Amino acid sequence: MSKSFYETLEIPSQAIHAWKYTPWKKLHPTGKLNEVPDDFLEAEVTISMMNGSELESGISLTKTVSNGNSSFQHDDKAVAFLLAACDGSTWKLDIEENTIITSPIHVSIRASGHLAISHIQVEVGNNSDVEIMWSLSGEAGWFGLLREGTTGHGSHYHEGMEQALSPFSTILRAESWNIGRDSTTTSSLLSLGGELVRSDLRGSLSKGATYKQFIASNGKGSRKDNHHLQLTHPVGNNQSELIIHSSCDDKSRAISTGKLTIAKGADGSDASQIFKNLLLSEKARADSIPELEVLADDVSAAHGAASAPLDANQMFYLMSRGLDAEESEGLIVNGFLVAAFKNSPRDSISDWLKGRLTIHLDCNLLE
């Protein structure tokens, strides 16, 4: 995608649902809004088995120069920016058909330097079954991540992602997923790093498909974590589930916007989205817009959103068992965040993320 194309696009209006709370001028790395800088550094991407053994066959990670094929909606200013920034350079993560990987794979993305970028295409072959743990880390001042994925018929793709970049980074993430027929995809994200984070995830479900996105976001300092999720059921007999749990401490702000669309005739769609915010400080703020558009009648569609402070009864109970206020709060926050993963079908993924979260929160306590 060329820089000149990026320049032709208008700055997105805040009237657009996906752009309501984090304007493009806050995200753009230089503030010169029609510029795509030249000095992007590609993030380092590596793959291994979680258990350290040799990478199993059927899976490969290769760097290519993309022919421009991309499932992204090109007229989005942020997507066009990211595509122009990576200038065709793309990592392809291929899982061959009928590949069953028995132990989890680890993909590490390390973003460093002033401006970092990475574009990854995930292709999951028909009837394969794989678990991938993604680690996002690094000290980059600004990091752009484009990920797109396709899952094949009957495949099972389950991923966990720990986003633990530096607390001072700006992170712009765009994702586009096509969930194949009768396949199951779950994505569990633990969002910890970055000072300003905007992620925009679009997905579309085929017949018989299941797609679940679970997000736990830990807000502290002046962190602003903005998640926009847009899922479409163009056909029916499929299931989607979105869960976001955000804890907001200090001056942090959690923004969760969602748009679920069930197209006309997509009978048998089952869609739900639940956004929960735990507000821990006077200055914290949480905004939620779980939108729903239903054009078919034989569906199950529900959504909910809730914001609340710490439960005084829970605090009292824990403190009556000898924990101090800080420890009690820590436990409750930890419990609230990991509850986002309670419907994750793979324990290996939720256990890994729980472990990462505990380490993260413990480090915070030491600060």
Add this chain to the structure above:
Amino acid sequence: MKGILAPHLENMPTSCVLSISDLHVSVEGTTVIKGLSLEIKKGEVHALMGRNGAGKSTLANVLMGHPSYEITQGNIHFNGIPLDELEVFERARAGMFLSFQYPQAIPGVQVGTFLRKSVQAVRKEDCPTNRELRDEMKVAMKILGVENSFLGRYVNDGFSGGEKKRLEILQMLLLKPKLAMLDETDSGLDIDALRMVADGINSISDDAACLVITHYQRLLDHVKPSHVHVMIDGRIVKEGGPELAIQVEDKGYDWLEPTNA
């Protein structure tokens, strides 16, 4: 009603209220009732016993006209009328009543309004005035031990199991059916509620034909059946008088399995 059989049957002195012959029923391609015949006359109380999954509830739903079931063979007559000609509400208006195993909640619709509208729909010929209906309700509610406040609640919305069953019987008493089918009406009831429900059934059993579906003897201690049928795997495998229910209570169902017979 174009049935040729109807006038003939209705002229018979001891005509059957319900007559089922060689009934086969399937749901989503699976045959659930596999050749069942049964006749019930006015004043008779038939108990239909059997384990869960034997096809008892299916029979009740088929008789009431539930759209999920398909009759693949056999026929059913109600007072001489072939049932397949009647829609669900026409069956109700003709005098059939089913006390549901799982009554549906209708949020926002008050019990009182619902009862009045149903009585007006079903008892067209001897429709009571509002005043008469109020008196009838009082009597029926007393039998069932139901408070007046019941009428202001929404139909089955947030009801306990026992409350739901009482509302079913209350409807039965007010709708005065010719055929009352009670599907597991005794399950989940404490002993007082059970006695009240039984009193309700007994109060109509002289004027109606009753089909009591249950898998326990419990209700039959209070409602004396004239006939007992045991159903296994979509068929009636044993018929008898009240003593059969007691045998089932003692011995269970295994001895009645066709392979053990």
Add this chain to the structure above:
Amino acid sequence: MSQDARDAVGDYRYGFHDPENATIRFDFGLSEQVVRDISELKNEPQWMTDIRVKAFKHFISRPMPDWGNSEMLNSIDFEKVCYYLKSSKGSETDWDEVPEDIKNTFERLGIPDAEQKWLGGVTAQYESEVVYHSIREDLEEQGVVFLDMDSGLREYEDVVKEYFGSVVPYSDNKFSALNTAVWSGGSFLIIPEGVHVEMPVQAYFRINAKNMGQFERTLIIARPGSSVHYIEGCTAPTYSTDSLHSAVVELIAEEGSHIRYSTVQNWSTNVYNLVTKRGVAYRNSTIEWVDGNIGSRLTMKYPAVILKEEGAHAEVISVAYSGEGQHQDAGSKVHHLAPNTTSRILAKSISKNGGRSSYRGLVKVSPKAHNCKVSVVCDALLLDEDSRSDTYPTMEVSNQSCVVEHEASVSKVSGEQLFYLMSRGHTEEQAMGMIINGFFEPFTKELPLEYASELNKLLEMEMEGSIG
């Protein structure tokens, strides 16, 4: 009603229209001169003329909203609307003085009857002007002021000057600007301190002419410790061309007062209904919007409450019914600006025959609003596969100590529910009608009995012939 129109709308029971005997009718179209002419005709003070002209300029420069149903909005031809039409000499307080044809209209709608039986006061607006208003003597003796807005401006200019536009400024949105520019009629109601108006007061709005624009303006002030229930009803004849209804309603609930504002909007399906309603609630006061949208082609209306002082409470119960060709884009906005404020929003919608219902809501909790509680519940029922339901809820919470809950669901009528009701002798249509009345019950139970049963009948009628 022409046969075409009849075919287009079916059996809309308020669809009759009476011969139009205009005494003053403006030409179609809007200009600064039209705005000035309206003001001059009404002999208004200069400050009001100035606000109107400012609002007109804002209306012209303000773009059409790009959300909601912009396609339908953009199809409104503002040049094909009559902005002022007067059919009677003035506002009468004696029913017998009302011109015969207008009287006929309101008698067919059952207004005088209702007034005698259960209302504390009535105003009836026909086209641009209020033609009749009355208030029970005992209320008048207690100092309750219930006038049409034009009389209010004449008789209580200071009060109007203080509050007009204080809750809904003309610059709030394009249609509040339009209303402020060309407003005419509406109600002016002041409840003095400590007075409880036990019987509801009702305003009745009727559009009779073709291509009419009705722009009433209502201001209700409840002084400390007072209470009132205000009801508005709206109907119009059915024409094949469009009419526009764009009202502004401002409520001021002073300390400890209680205002309930109920609407049963049953415009014919050629009416665009674009209304701004907002109230400010002071300490320990309550504002309730009970908002029913059954008619109109497009409704965009989001009754709002600003909870300005501690202990204030907002309650919004709304229902929307969208049939063929209709879009009800309705919802609610609540701003919690003070501690210990509470709000409860319940929105229910039914879509049928390709109709579209949207809930659009905003709940905003400001940093100072400690310990507030918010509950939002949206339930939508889809009756067939051609219909559509949307939910666009926004929650912005900037205070840690408050509890905000939102839940929404979309469902269809279950086959098991229908079977259960049919097994009790009800036809499928009757069963459907019962389920729908039950679904709307949380709304209808808030209305006076006479209204509720009227609405139930209306909905049952809407269900007739709906089952293929």
